[in-house]
Each structure stands twice: as structure tokens, then as C-alpha cells.
Amino acid sequence: MNLKEYPAEPFRIKSVETVKMISREERERVIKEAGYNTFLINSEDVYIDLLTDSGTNAMSDKQWAAMMLGDEAYAGSTNFKHLEEAVNKHFGFKHIVPTHQGRGAENILSQIAIRPGQFVPGNMYFTTTRYHQERNGGTFVDIIRDEAHNATLNIPFKGDIDLKKLQQVIDEKGAENIAYVCLAVTVNLAGGQPVSMKNMRAVREITRKNGIKVFYDATRCVENAYFIKEQEEGYADKTIQEIVLEMFSYADGCTMSGKKDCIVNIGGFLCMNDDTLFEKAKELVVVYEGMPSYGGMAGRDMEAMAVGLGESMQFEYIEHRVKQVRYLGDQLMVAGIPIVEPVGGHAVFIDARRFCPHLIQDEFPAQSLAASLYVESGVRSMERGIISAGRDKETGENNHPKLETVRLTIPRRVYTYRHMDVVADAVIRLYEHRERIPGLQFVYEPKQLRFFTARFDKIKSSL
């Protein structure tokens, strides 16, 4: 294994958690009972859990030590001060509002920054983000570059906003009818694809001219910064911290899921520079989250998040993180497995359309592939395709996203390269008898964010 391409873990292991694999018969029973939805499988029945990188991170010894410094006062916690200092140092925004996780921040931002009837252009949607925008009367408009919808095109910075599309939305709807531009770094549903600094700068210029605010979905901003350092001209010698700071200098604020790039298990926050918006955000945070000095988190959680944010900026950490994900993608590509290219920052996305050409999108190929992979190997993944995309709020029809994928999401600092080999092996084995993967149909379909709790059954004719 080439150590430059795939560097060894920049940590040693102090505490271990035993994992076990149940038998194939048991896995078949488990997936049936879970309604073929990997979200409904119990963790104890999973061997390698690649459902999500959200809150599944391994904390460091320093973070665990920080947990003991929790100041659990109801108001004015010292830990909040530390979190504020860390966010200010690394992101550079004037104000921070803590929330229990990213969607708590999205809820508040959508309420204070969207008037009903306004549009929210963004580089591809994210499930909870769009939900809150629409709940508050906004309409999401996808302005990501066309290439992002093409799974086989291997080009850098596929997460970029299409500047022509942005200008067109402004011209057609009028700047006053645009709530703000929501720019995600990186773009989760496009495959964890990063946005270039050049693009962020250009978006800032266009929005400034038109008096429009820009809020980042900062969830994986450190992974995004690594890609800029690695691939964008002029950034090779800059530190991750310098790049992150420059990225946010082109925004008016951000929502953050601490469960991703802050390397903790729970937490989030909302940032902004505008004083009036900050006042409004504080009024809402007490309703939905808690006092503006804890926002739904325990003091110890805020302390761990402050420390984690600092650790995430270390080059060795983020280099290993991104390259470990790439290692899994490389194993699969060598074996001819269709995946979304290039491999993004947090996950490898299997292209379920090409994996299961015998299924049409309305037979839910990605959902079914994720279920079959679990039965094959005890590896848990998740669907990112037609089920996640939900129904059109006007017509009630299923949205049909171009990308129909299964996401193998790598938790931070949890698994080794050898675990990645096991996963690659399982996917390759499944690919060899892929025609046996059945079509699925809904047995229970929740109205909102249906992928979390929906239940399915095999379509009889496809057995």
C-alpha cells in the first residue's frame, strides 16, 4: 500500500469497541423485520456501520478530557465561551448561536431569513435543509453545475454553483424575492463533492452586487478545504485553517452540523455577522433549543466540540480522513463497480442505476441494493436516491433525482483500512450476482423525510 496515496492512521487506539457479525439467516430475518430500510436495523445487528458519518465519530483523548470540564450552569457556561472563541477563530463570524444539531440551526435560519414566497437557490438540496426552507414558505431552486448530476464525470469541484444559473434566478425572480443563497461545502447528495474557492468568491461578487445574503451549509467545510489545498491552484502552501477562514470570508453566516466536521457525537450551531438577524435568532433559540448559551447542548458537549473543531484543522487528520475514503473508492473502481466519480470527502456513492440495470427507478434500486448489501455482509449503508428525494410538494408525484445512489459513509477515526477492504470485498461479491437484487415497494410511507422511517416489501413479480 502506497503510504503517500493512503497514509497510515495519524493516531493510536486507546479504547476499543468489539464488533460482531451475526449469521446470514439472522441478517435475512433482521432486514425483513426492518422493512428493508437500513435505518430501522438495530446497531447490535450491524458488523461495519457505514450508515452515516453523522455523530458516529471517535473523539480524541483530549476531547474526552474536555468532557470532564463541563460547566453545566443553566446560563453563562464557560464552555460556551470556549466554543464561541473556537468558532470565531476558525470561521471568523461575529455571532454564534448554539443548537442541538445542524437542523436546529436550519430551523432558526429558515424562520428568520425566509419570507413566504421567496426562493432559496442552492447547490443541490439537502434533505433537512430543504425541508426547513419549504416549511417556512421558501422554494428551493437547484443551481448546481449540470456536471454534478452526472455520476461518471470525473472532474474537480463538481459541487460548484453554476454562476449563469444563479444570475438567471436573480433576473427571473428579482433579487428581493431571493431569501439568500444556500451554498453547501461539500455537497453531500452530489457525492461529497467540493466547491472551489474561485466559485465561492464569484458567488460573493454576484450576490453583493444584488444585495443578496449567502449562508453556507458548513457541515463538511474542513473536507472541502482539504480538496482546495490539494487541487486548486494557489492553495498548496496554505494551511487548512487559512483556507477555511477564506472560505467563510465570502459568506454572511452558516449553519453547522457539529456531528460531522467538529468530530463530536452531537451538536451544531448557526453563525452570522448581521446584528439584527442575531437578535432574531436569539429570540427563537430559546423557544426551540434552549438558552443562547447552550442551545440544546450540555456544557461538556460544547467543550468537546470546541476541541474537536481545532483538531479537525490539523493537516494529518484531514489528509488521512479524505484519503481513507478515497482508498475504498479506489478498491471498488479497480474491480469495475460503478461509483460516483470523483470520490468525495465523506463517502463512496455506489451508482445503483448501473449496479442494478434490471430495476427501474420506481422499483427503488438504491434502497434494495442497501438492503442486499446488509444481508450479504452485515455492512450497513443508506439510500440516497428516489426515496430520499421525496415527493413534489405541488403535484404529489415522486421526485426522480438523476443520482440514484447507495452511500457508504465513513465515520471519522473509527475504522481502519482493513475494514475498508472488507467492505470492498462485500460489494464486489454482491455485484457478481446483482441480478438477484429485487425491486421494492412501499408498505408504509411517512409524509416528511420518508427515508428515515419508511417500510418496504419485495415486489412479488421481481422475485
Ligand SMILES: *Cc1c(COP(=O)(O)O)cnc(C)c1O
Ligand atoms: C447532516 C447534514 C445536515 C443536518 O445536520 P444534523 O446535525 O444531522 O441535523 C445538513 N446539511 C448537510 C449537508 C448534512 O450532511
